Amino acid sequence: MKVQSAMFYFPEEVIEHIFSFLTHHPDRNTVSTVCKAWYKIERLSRREVFVGNCYAIRPDRAAARFPGLRSLTLKGKPHFADFDLVPPDWGGLAGPWIEAMARSCPNLEELRMKRMVVSDESLELLVHAFPNFKALVLVSCEGFSTDGLAAVARSCKSLRELDLQENEIEDRGPRWLNSFPDMCTSLVSLNFACLKGEVNLKSLERLVCRSPNLKCLRLNRAVPVETLAKIMNQCPNLEDLGTGSLLADQFSEAYVSLISALQKCKKLRCLSGFWDASPLCLLAVYPICANLTGLNLSYAPTVQGQDFINLIQHCVKLLRLWVLDSVGDKGLAVVASACKELQELRVFPSDLFAAGPATVTEEGLVAISTGCPKLNSLLYFCHSMTNSALITVSKNCPNFTRFRLCILEPRKPDPATNEPLDEGFGAVVKTCKNLRRFSISGLLTDQVFYYIGKYAKALEMLSIAFAGDTDQGMTYVLNGCKNLRKLEIRDCPFGDGALLADVTKYETMRSLWMSSCDISLRGCKALATKMPSLNVEIINEWEAEMEENLNNGVAEVISNNNNKHINNGNDERKVEKLYVYRTVGGPRTDAPDFVWTL
Amino acid sequence: MEEMQPKLLDLIPNERGWGVTANDREMVIGGGFGVREEKKLELRLGLPGEEDWNANRKKTEGLCANVKPSFSLGLFGAPQTKQEAGLITGEAQKIHAKADKQTSVVERKAIAHAATPPAATPLPSNSRAANAPVVGWPPVRSFRRNLASTSKTVLEPQKWASGTCAKFENSTKGLFVKINMDGVPIGRKIDLKAYDSYDKLSSAVDQLFRGLLADQRSEIGTEKNVEEKGRAIQGLLDGSGEYTLVYEDDEGDKMLVGDVPWEMFVSTAKRLRVLKSSDLSASTLRTTSRKRAATEC
Numbered sequence: 001m002k003v004q005s006a007m008f009y010f011p012e013e014v015i016e017h018i019f020s021f022l023t024h025h026p027d028r029n030t031v032s033t034v035c036k037a038w039y040k041i042e043r044l045s046r047r048e049v050f051v052g053n054c055y056a057i058r059p060d061r062a063a064a065r066f067p068g069l070r071s072l073t074l075k076g077k078p079h080f081a082d083f084d085l086v087p088p089d090w091g092g093l094a095g096p097w098i099e100a101m102a103r104s105c106p107n108l109e110e111l112r113m114k115r116m117v118v119s120d121e122s123l124e125l126l127v128h129a130f131p132n133f134k135a136l137v138l139v140s141c142e143g144f145s146t147d148g149l150a151a152v153a154r155s156c157k158s159l160r161e162l163d164l165q166e167n168e169i170e171d172r173g174p175r176w177l178n179s180f181p182d183m184c185t186s187l188v189s190l191n192f193a194c195l196k197g198e199v200n201l202k203s204l205e206r207l208v209c210r211s212p213n214l215k216c217l218r219l220n221r222a223v224p225v226e227t228l229a230k231i232m233n234q235c236p237n238l239e240d241l242g243t244g245s246l247l248a249d250q251f252s253e254a255y256v257s258l259i260s261a262l263q264k265c266k267k268l269r270c271l272s273g274f275w276d277a278s279p280l281c282l283l284a285v286y287p288i289c290a291n292l293t294g295l296n297l298s299y300a301p302t303v304q305g306q307d308f309i310n311l312i313q314h315c316v317k318l319l320r321l322w323v324l325d326s327v328g329d330k331g332l333a334v335v336a337s338a339c340k341e342l343q344e345l346r347v348f349p350s351d352l353f354a355a356g357p358a359t360v361t362e363e364g365l366v367a368i369s370t371g372c373p374k375l376n377s378l379l380y381f382c383h384s385m386t387n388s389a390l391i392t393v394s395k396n397c398p399n400f401t402r403f404r405l406c407i408l409e410p411r412k413p414d415p416a417t418n419e420p421l422d423e424g425f426g427a428v429v430k431t432c433k434n435l436r437r438f439s440i441s442g443l444l445t446d447q448v449f450y451y452i453g454k455y456a457k458a459l460e461m462l463s464i465a466f467a468g469d470t471d472q473g474m475t476y477v478l479n480g481c482k483n484l485r486k487l488e489i490r491d492c493p494f495g496d497g498a499l500l501a502d503v504t505k506y507e508t509m510r511s512l513w514m515s516s517c518d519i520s521l522r523g524c525k526a527l528a529t530k531m532p533s534l535n536v537e538i539i540n541e542w543e544a545e546m547e548e549n550l551n552n553g554v555a556e557v558i559s560n561n562n563n564k565h566i567n568n569g570n571d572e573r574k575v576e577k578l579y580v581y582r583t584v585g586g587p588r589t590d591a592p593d594f595v596w597t598l
Numbered sequence: 599m600e601e602m603q604p605k606l607l608d609l610i611p612n613e614r615g616w617g618v619t620a621n622d623r624e625m626v627i628g629g630g631f632g633v634r635e636e637k638k639l640e641l642r643l644g645l646p647g648e649e650d651w652n653a654n655r656k657k658t659e660g661l662c663a664n665v666k667p668s669f670s671l672g673l674f675g676a677p678q679t680k681q682e683a684g685l686i687t688g689e690a691q692k693i694h695a696k697a698d699k700q701t702s703v704v705e706r707k708a709i710a711h712a713a714t715p716p717a718a719t720p721l722p723s724n725s726r727a728a729n730a731p732v733v734g735w736p737p738v739r740s741f742r743r744n745l746a747s748t749s750k751t752v753l754e755p756q757k758w759a760s761g762t763c764a765k766f767e768n769s770t771k772g773l774f775v776k777i778n779m780d781g782v783p784i785g786r787k788i789d790l791k792a793y794d795s796y797d798k799l800s801s802a803v804d805q806l807f808r809g810l811l812a813d814q815r816s817e818i819g820t821e822k823n824v825e826e827k828g829r830a831i832q833g834l835l836d837g838s839g840e841y842t843l844v845y846e847d848d849e850g851d852k853m854l855v856g857d858v859p860w861e862m863f864v865s866t867a868k869r870l871r872v873l874k875s876s877d878l879s880a881s882t883l884r885t886t887s888r889k890r891a892a893t894e895c
Binding site: 080082083084085088140166168171194298299301348349352381406408410439463465490491 | 732733734735736737738739740741742743745773776785
């Protein structure tokens, strides 16, 4: 009894203090469900919120629940939008979120968004509504221009971080850099590598000069070596550098200046950029290689062959390496011998057509796995792969948490045996108990899904393309992968049977994407009926076309198969693209005409 | 294989064709890729003559060894002849009318989306469909995709010796604007910097949409011949054709393409539209002489 009453008067401040040790979002979500009191304490003290699907909850509701919010992370479009599988104007608008935050969360300091559509107006609102705004990170976003960046630069009193990664930004001129006020000295991180246009070099130099705290600076291709050298001389404390264009003449002042500047940067740990890098400029980089932990050469097709080998053999402390496949198996072999600490490797294709010359194969990957046993994250584009290579790789590196293999030619079998790659990928899931993210390719039958369902218990995200034989494949995954959060499938023969095999499963997941599979409108409607807590959205481009033709008064006869209305009784029509996600926000109010929520 | 316990499969309800005997299992799992009964459900990208295609496939152990011509939708490279290429697109139309809608959907999509390689010079629709990669494959972000397709223009050794530091190449400094066409639901993007005259732009628009438009027409039930598939979209600039090219400038006004000098057009055009000429009226457009009197906008 006594204990009970003591708990009843347990001060909120103490509980709040205890909660402050919970940094993991799921933990905070869990404590908020214990009781009303804890819900209230938790929501008022919450400083960071991560919304993995911006349509899972209405912005107003999220903003109202967490008025003390300082940091918001939002993800919008489905992952396959990165590969043009989602039509433009699909959604993922940042505007409603920024407006909702402006109304309810005045203390917002950081906003991170991925695959969202952000307008210049939203950016204006952002910097005016939040007096303490400090950090803006945009990844794979679109819808804004350099004018929006100017607004951010101009109005943020204490901007610390402006990080633009692989966004589509409309170039309206180089003036935006001028917009940083003279008294802005707070910059710690500036990344505009994805900007395609010119920048005002003088403004850039002045900005860097008055930013003593600058630790991360990633320039775009328009910045020449002279400017880079000047900048480097100003910030010897730089830790992360993305170069501009690295074209320079051996005898130029710029080159000499660059060498001396780089040597002063003792803290430099991460390098990227290398646009148009000439072998000479690479020479300048050698002295700092020994301390590098991160190196991104994936925008530098000029760095290959012996140049690459000469560079990489110095990088003995490297943890993360991103390269193009033009380095070849030979280059990867050198990586394997030099970079013993390597944890993450990404090999991107330099030629997107499978018919191109083969540059990396399974040999490169096996070499890496032999030389770098600490490898835990892999993204590998190659022309071919064998089962035995995959089995060897998984034996050598049992610590994979992320394993993504993309064989450029869809449905390509093991060239040594002409068999599917089920056994190889199966070996990966069997040995790598901590595998959280998996992407598979090549010729695959239902068998590989049997293995995934049986062994990949920690798996959270699975990407499948051109694989499987029957509904059973997808069913294995739905039944077996207990921690699955995101499942994305394209061009696989999975139909309604698979879709409806375990409908309650989707409530435990963030989302499901299926495109060019064998599902029908009937199946999708059935799913929508059974699971009202899900948004079942179909993107039907051809149906939308019918509507438009009718609206334009096109007089041709429309055949039975192409009736325009979703409820015309023809439920056997195949659904081109399906996106299912759990939500408490109900159907989207901003869905375009070609998106139907069932 | 040793992990395959009979018990596990028995527990799976409603299994279709998986069988309960060890032999059956081995048959399906061992070396086959489900070529048998499950064929129907299998999504294939290939020529519509299914029987031939399967026979071809059964001949070889692997999928890809000898069937290069069949996978003419770009997975394995160009078709041998233009005729073959034409055959593919013609066949694609037939597919739609008949069975296996799923294959047709994929093929239509592949053909229709053949227009989307960014920053690439548009090719005639026939060979484009054949050469074009599958949409969204390989899975690289468009940012990187643009790099891959334009990086080759930068690899010029003599540049390295020059004393000047280079601004990046013009070819990579694209100016992409959206372009929509009446009757085609999904818009495209077009790089204005890739052209230096209205004629080239007009021809590019023709190539971009020609195949798509013909696809739409066949879609809605009118029987068009294979030859019609390649019918050019002409007269975009002078009002003489079925379609006319218009653009929206930075003030939001809709203008006829072709009135102002090319450079001015490129710097002010924000998006393009290809409208049916019959839909155009004087009231929907402002001419450069700014006749506002009779406009209804």
